[in-house]
Amino acid sequence: MSCFNYIDGELHAEAVPVRRIAEQYGTPCYIYSRRALETALGDYQSALAGCDHLICYAVKANSSLAVLDTLARCGAGFDIVSVGELERVIAAGGDPARVVFSGVGKRADEMARALEAGIACFNLESAAELEVLARVAEQCGRRAPVSVRVNPDVDAKTHPYISTGLKENKFGVSVDEALRVYQRAAELEWIEVIGIDCHIGSQLTQVSPFIDALRRLLALVDQLAGLGITLHHLDLGGGLGVRYADETPPAVADYIAAVRAELGERPLKLVFEPGRSIAANAGILLTRVEYLKQTPEHNFALVDAAMNDLLRPSLYQVWMDIRNASEDEAGERASWDIVGPVCETGDFLGKQRELSVATGDLLAVFGAGAYGFAMSSNYNTRPRAAEVMVDGNQLHLAREREQLADLLRGEHRLPGQD
Numbered sequence: 001m002s003c004f005n006y007i008d009g010e011l012h013a014e015a016v017p018v019r020r021i022a023e024q025y026g027t028p029c030y031i032y033s034r035r036a037l038e039t040a041l042g043d044y045q046s047a048l049a050g051c052d053h054l055i056c057y058a059v060k061a062n063s064s065l066a067v068l069d070t071l072a073r074c075g076a077g078f079d080i081v082s083v084g085e086l087e088r089v090i091a092a093g094g095d096p097a098r099v100v101f102s103g104v105g106k107r108a109d110e111m112a113r114a115l116e117a118g119i120a121c122f123n124l125e126s127a128a129e130l131e132v133l134a135r136v137a138e139q140c141g142r143r144a145p146v147s148v149r150v151n152p153d154v155d156a157k158t159h160p161y162i163s164t165g166l167k168e169n170k171f172g173v174s175v176d177e178a179l180r181v182y183q184r185a186a187e188l189e190w191i192e193v194i195g196i197d198c199h200i201g202s203q204l205t206q207v208s209p210f211i212d213a214l215r216r217l218l219a220l221v222d223q224l225a226g227l228g229i230t231l232h233h234l235d236l237g238g239g240l241g242v243r244y245a246d247e248t249p250p251a252v253a254d255y256i257a258a259v260r261a262e263l264g265e266r267p268l269k270l271v272f273e274p275g276r277s278i279a280a281n282a283g284i285l286l287t288r289v290e291y292l293k294q295t296p297e298h299n300f301a302l303v304d305a306a307m308n309d310l311l312r313p314s315l316y317q318v319w320m321d322i323r324n325a326s327e328d329e330a331g332e333r334a335s336w337d338i339v340g341p342v343c344e345t346g347d348f349l350g351k352q353r354e355l356s357v358a359t360g361d362l363l364a365v366f367g368a369g370a371y372g373f374a375m376s377s378n379y380n381t382r383p384r385a386a387e388v389m390v391d392g393n394q395l396h397l398a399r400e401r402e403q404l405a406d407l408l409r410g411e412h413r414l415p416g417q418d
C-alpha cells in the first residue's frame with residue numbers, strides 16, 4: 001500500500017496534494033507519511049506476533065524526530081550507531097531500554113552515555129571494544145549487556161558498498177573469533193553476555209542469505225551453550241530490501257516466517273534492526289524544475305534538489321523512480337537527465353527518464369524516505385531541504401528538528417496513547 005497516490009492527476013501525500021506542501025514550505029522538500037511508517041512497522045509486528053521479539057528501527061535510515069516519534073509511539077525499539085542517534089531517540093520519546101548500539105568504532109564517552117541511559121545491548125564488533133567497554137562499565141558502576149556481532153561470511157548479493165557480512169568487510173568478528181570474545185566476555189565482572197548479532201548488508205532481495213547467516217549464528221549459539229554460555233536473544237540485523245525499480249524483495253511476512261521456521265522451538269528472543277524497509281517508501285523528495293537545457297546530446301532538467309539533498313543516485317549509481325507530480329497525459333514525453341545545481345558532473349537524481357516536464361513543474365523522487373535526508377549535507381553551502389510529516393490531512397514541518405521535540409510530543413498523540 002502506498003500513501004503517495006495520484007488523485008485526479010495530482011500527486012497526494014495521504015490526503016494532501018503535494019503542490020500545497022511545496023507552496024507552503026518550498027522545495028526541495030522531503031515529505032513523509034505517518035501512516036506509511038505505521039503500516040511498515042505494523043507488518044513486522046504482525047509477522048512476529050506470538051513470538052518474543054524486539055523491532056529496533058535503524059535510526060541511520062531516517063533520524064527525523066517526527067519519524068522517531070511516530071515509531072516510538074507504535075512501540076518500536078531503536079538501533080543506534082552513535083550517541084547523537086541516542087540523543088535523538090531520547091528527545092523523540094523513545095525508550096532507551098529498547099535501544100541496541102551497533103557500530104565498529106564506539107568511543108568510550110559514547111559507551112558511558114549509553115550505559116547511563118540504560119540501553120538494552122551493546123553489539124560488540126571487536127575484542128578490543130570489549131576491553132574498553134568493560135573498563136567504562138566499571139568506571140560507571142553499571143554492568144554492560146552485550147552481544148557479539150558475528151560476521152558470518154555470507155554473500156548478501158547486494159551493492160558492494162552496502163554488503164557488510166563478508167570476511168573482507170570491516171564489520172563484526174568471524175565465527176571463530178566470536179567464540180574467543182564470548183569466552184573472554186564471560187570472565188569479565190562488568191560485562192553481561194546476553195545475545196548474538198549480525199547484519200550482513202542492506203537492500204537484500206532474497207531470503208536465502210539471511211537464512212545462511214542465521215544457521216551459522218545458531219550453530220554458534222549451540223556451541224556456546226555447550227561451554228556454559230547461554231544467550232537470550234538473537235539479533236539478525238536489518239537489510240530487507242525494497243522495490244526501487246524492478247527488484248522483487250520478499251514480503252516482510254515471508255521473510256519473518258522463514259526466520260521463525262529456522263529458529264524452531266529455541267527459546268531465543270528475536271531482534272531485528274530494519275531501516276530501509278520501514279522508511280524508504282514512507283518518503284518522497286519533492287523538487288521543482290528551474291530550467292530546461294537542451295543540447296544535441298542531452299535534455300537536462302535542472303531542478304532545485306541536488307546530490308547534497310539525495311546522494312544515493314550519485315554515490316551508488318542506483319535508480320530511483322522520478323515522476324511529475326502532475327500527471328499530464330497530454331504533455332509530450334522526452335528523455336531527460338534530472339540534474340541539480342551542485343558543481344559536480346556526478347550531481348544527478350536520474351538519467352534518461354521518459355517524462356513530460358516544463359519549467360516550474362514539481363517532480364517527486366519516490367522511495368526517498370530512507371537514506372535520503374539522513375545522508376544529506378550542506379555541500380556548496382546549500383541549506384538542507386525542508387522535511388514535512390503528513391498525518392491524514394494535517395501537515396507538520398519537521399525542519400528545525402531539535403527545537404520541535406517537545407512540540408512533536410504534544411502534537412502527535414495516537415488515540416489511546418496519552
Ligand SMILES: Cc1ncc(COP(=O)(O)O)c(C=O)c1O
Nearest residue numbers: 058102202238239273274275276
Ligand atoms: C548494524 C546495522 N543494522 C541495521 C541497518 C539497517 O539496514 P537496512 O536499512 O538495510 O534495514 C544497518 C545498515 O545497513 C546496519 O549497519
Ligand SMILES: N[C@@H](CCCC[NH3+])C(=O)O
Nearest residue numbers: 162202203312370371375
Ligand atoms: N546508505 C545506503 C545504505 C547504508 C546502510 C548502512 N549500513 C543506501 O542508501 O542504500
